[in-house]
Structures are given as structure tokens and as C-alpha cells.
Amino acid sequence: MIALAGKWLPGRAADARTLGEALWLEQDYWEKMSVAVCNGVVKAFKG
Numbered sequence: 001m002i003a004l005a006g007k008w009l010p011g012r013a014a015d016a017r018t019l020g021e022a023l024w025l026e027q028d029y030w031e032k033m034s035v036a037v038c039n040g041v042v043k044a045f046k047g
Contacts (some may be wrong), residue, residue: 001014001019001022001023002014002026004022004023004026005018005019005022007022007026008021008022008025008026009021009022009025021040028046
């Protein structure tokens with residue numbers, strides 16, 4: 001979790017709020033990446 005906080009919120013103290021925000025940002029990032037990959041696959045097969 002501290003690594004995620006350093007990745008998403010560098011320079012902020014690693015308290016509970018920062019760790020929670022970093023976790024949310026990481027999950028949101030991967031959710032959006034999943035949607036992007038699915039859209040790319042659909043576009044590739046549609047032609």
C-alpha cells in the first residue's frame with residue numbers, strides 16, 4: 001500500500017487517508033484499462 005501511495009500521491013504522508021486514496025486510484029486505473037482493452041478487442045474484431 002505504501003508503494004501505491006508513493007506512485008499515485010508522491011510527497012504526501014502515508015496516513016490512512018492517503019493509502020485509501022491511492023488504493024482507489026489504482027483500482028480506478030485498472031478498471032479503465034480493462035474497459036480500454038475490451039474496446040480495443042471489439043474494434044479489432046469488428047474491422
